[in-house]
Amino acid sequence: MEIQREQQLSKQPPVDGYCEQCGFSYDTGTLQGTVTLLVRQSADCSMALTKAAAGPDPNVVRLRPEPDVWSAIEYACHVRDVLEVQRLRIAQCLAEDRPVYAPMDRTGRVKQEKYENQDPMEVAAALVRFAREFGAAARVLQPQELGKLGLYNYPVRAPRTLGWIIRHTAHEIQHHRHDILEILAKVEPPIVPKPRTEEKEAAEEEAAEEVEVAD
Ligand SMILES: [Zn+2]
Numbered sequence: 049m050e051i052q053r054e055q056q057l058s059k060q061p062p063v064d065g066y067c068e069q070c071g072f073s074y075d076t077g078t079l080q081g082t083v084t085l086l087v088r089q090s091a092d093c094s095m096a097l098t099k100a101a102a103g104p105d106p107n108v109v110r111l112r113p114e115p116d117v118w119s120a121i122e123y124a125c126h127v128r129d130v131l132e133v134q135r136l137r138i139a140q141c142l143a144e145d146r147p148v149y150a151p152m153d154r155t156g157r158v159k160q161e162k163y164e165n166q167d168p169m170e171v172a173a174a175l176v177r178f179a180r181e182f183g184a185a186a187r188v189l190q191p192q193e194l195g196k197l198g199l200y201n202y203p204v205r206a207p208r209t210l211g212w213i214i215r216h217t218a219h220e221i222q223h224h225r226h227d228i229l230e231i232l233a234k235v236e237p238p239i240v241p242k243p244r245t246e247e248k249e250a251a252e253e254e255a256a257e258e259v260e261v262a263d
Pocket residue numbers: 061067068069070071072219222223
């Protein structure tokens with residue numbers, strides 16, 4: 049049951065080549081470019097969650113579009129945890145001769161860590177912080193370090209280079225950014241125009257600046 053559910057939830061995105069669902073390619077891009085994209089897309093996830101939680105119905109972040117599809121907060125918690133686990137794996141890879149990575153138990157964490165009850169503002173803030181920390185750890189890796197192998201468990205147990213781990217993490221973020229935006233577009237109530245206030249104008253300007261950065 050758990051395995052079946054995990055397959056449905058993850059929709060089995062590829063771990064090399066090109067992902068048709070989110071457009072990520074494992075074969076192109078430099079290390080620096082990949083990390084920059086990861087940090088930017090984590091900020092997108094964070095902003096989408098914040099905006100939805102501050103909207104007319106904050107509970108939309110906890111709505112699952114279908115019983116077997118995670119809610120926005122569940123995906124955001126997952127992205128946050130992926131960023132932390134992967135940063136620790138970079139450290140482990142550099143420290144050990146033959147690193148064997150412990151599975152992160154992506155599905156088990158949803159219930160154990162009570163993803164659906166977490167505070168969206170705290171999750172959004174942690175997501176950005178962990179993305180920066182992951183980025184800082186990844187940017188300084190040398191070619192020799194990027195080629196170092198470790199035993200990785202997902203989706204099958206296989207030796208993977210540290211360079212692949214960086215790319216795979218960037219794919220996780222891009223893939224789930226896509227999921228989060230898609231889910232929120234489905235469950236968010238239509239925006240009812242309200243009288244403009246200075247506060248709202250400032251928030252819109254800030255949002256517009258963020259979008260420019262994201263492009
Ligand atoms: Zn993808």
